[in-house]
Amino acid sequence: MTFPGATTDRDVANFVVVGAPLDASTTFQPGTRFGPDRVRQFSRTFEDYDHRYDARFSDLGVHDHGDVRAWNDAPDYLDYLEGVVTDVLLDDAVPVLVGGEHTVSVAAVRAVDPDVFVALDAHLDLREAYDGDPYSHSTVTRHALDVADEAVVVGARSGSGSEWERAAEADVTVVEPDEAADWNPDFGERSVYCSVDVDAADPAFAPGTGTPEPGGLTSRELRSLVADLAPQSVAFDVVEVNDRDDGQAALLGGKLLRDFVFAHAEHADAQN
Template identity: 60%
Template sequence: MFPGATADRDAASYVIVGAPLDISTSFQPGTRFGPDRVRRFSETYDDYDHTTDSFFSELAVHDAGDIHAWSAAREYLDHLASELRAAVWDGSIPVTIGGEHTVTAAGVEAVEPDVFVCLDAHLDLRSNYDGNEWSHACVTRHVLDTAEEAIILGARTGSPEEWDRAAQDDVTVVPPEDVASWLSDPPAFDDRSVYLSVDIDGADPGFAPGTGTMEPFGMTPREMRDLVRTVAPFCDGFDVVEVNDRDDGQTAALAGKLLREFIYQHADRADL
């Protein structure tokens, strides 16, 4: 159980679901261990958050456990989407812990947002990777079948074809060096539904080495925290993905902290 997720399912405002999919990782596998590691390395965090003057254990968070993965990605995503959609229909916010980034497609399918905001080192706009259209490197392209717009924060690498796709009007790319400027004047989401995905490799690998495809020159944890705080109040769904077991827990600790920041900030705005 995620620490502090003490609410019963029928009383939950937030439903955490682990999605340990690990079939298309192209460099360092291990995301199947991500949900458990994020829970484990979140155990030391204080229940109380001074910024929002709230206790995590009082925010009606439920941990539904893991949806165990199998080798057929499309079928798994359909099943995961149905589980997350049940939370949406119950009036809860689905919060997914990955697993590879492919699982985000299920979250977006369940929520059906207008805007997809993603913290990520990679554009993930490929039509396929090594012949696999359901690779983690294709997830944002799939998301754009549902969402009207994608904002990719922290992106710093991609193929020529991905950069061509990113130049279209429905995609905004904010490189790490421009994140501070974006935070000073974020878009007005107004009444549009937003889904927020945190690919932990958006962080510089010096801070988060336990991920499948490390990419230097990334964001700092504080920048990622500030992005989550800024976007969270407008969101109808959230995930944090691409944590593996190839470090001493630094990456899982960051992922768990960002998940908590999302819930603290979302709940704080919901109370207004």
């Protein structure tokens, strides 16, 4: 199963979708191994044409690489996935990952080496480890800061005491849910990696995720944020979709992926 409209040959693609079905450290509701295919499946309901951009998704040069099959050794898997994303970059295409647990973002961030890591996420993900696992999905922002100069977590409303202390340092910015609508994501000439953990959404909009947290963003707010971030972003992912709902999280994930591609492509066309 390929993402609907991702019909362009790899050697001429502008965007490459990569499924990363890692499901090793989810702490509450597992099932992210099913995320990539659920996002593809439920995106079949969308029209190819989007009137806001006056464009067809199938005309934007999207290729679906398929899934990079996951195994239990997360560090080893991340090394391999980093190589897959690096190949996408070497082909002058924009990587678009579909998870899988949020840990998969670590591989893509290492490959892309952005200036700024922006995560739309309910959780700070600044832990050193969780249950002794330094590659838990709750450590992603910390790992990203090993590469990026700055991290911005939008929609955050959950974290340990030590995580909030770390978030108070100069290289981390937290935009809480009630501030998100007024946030202006302007990073100038700096490169941005945009990561969407679907639990940034309120569970009313995306219950199918591992660690749902009430009080989150609406689907409309998330779509607006992704569209604003896309022109500044050199890569994108949507993660933490599982099979524990009737497709709401997968629908939102697929729509956000499309929003990113439409907005990024429109900006690229305007620059040419």
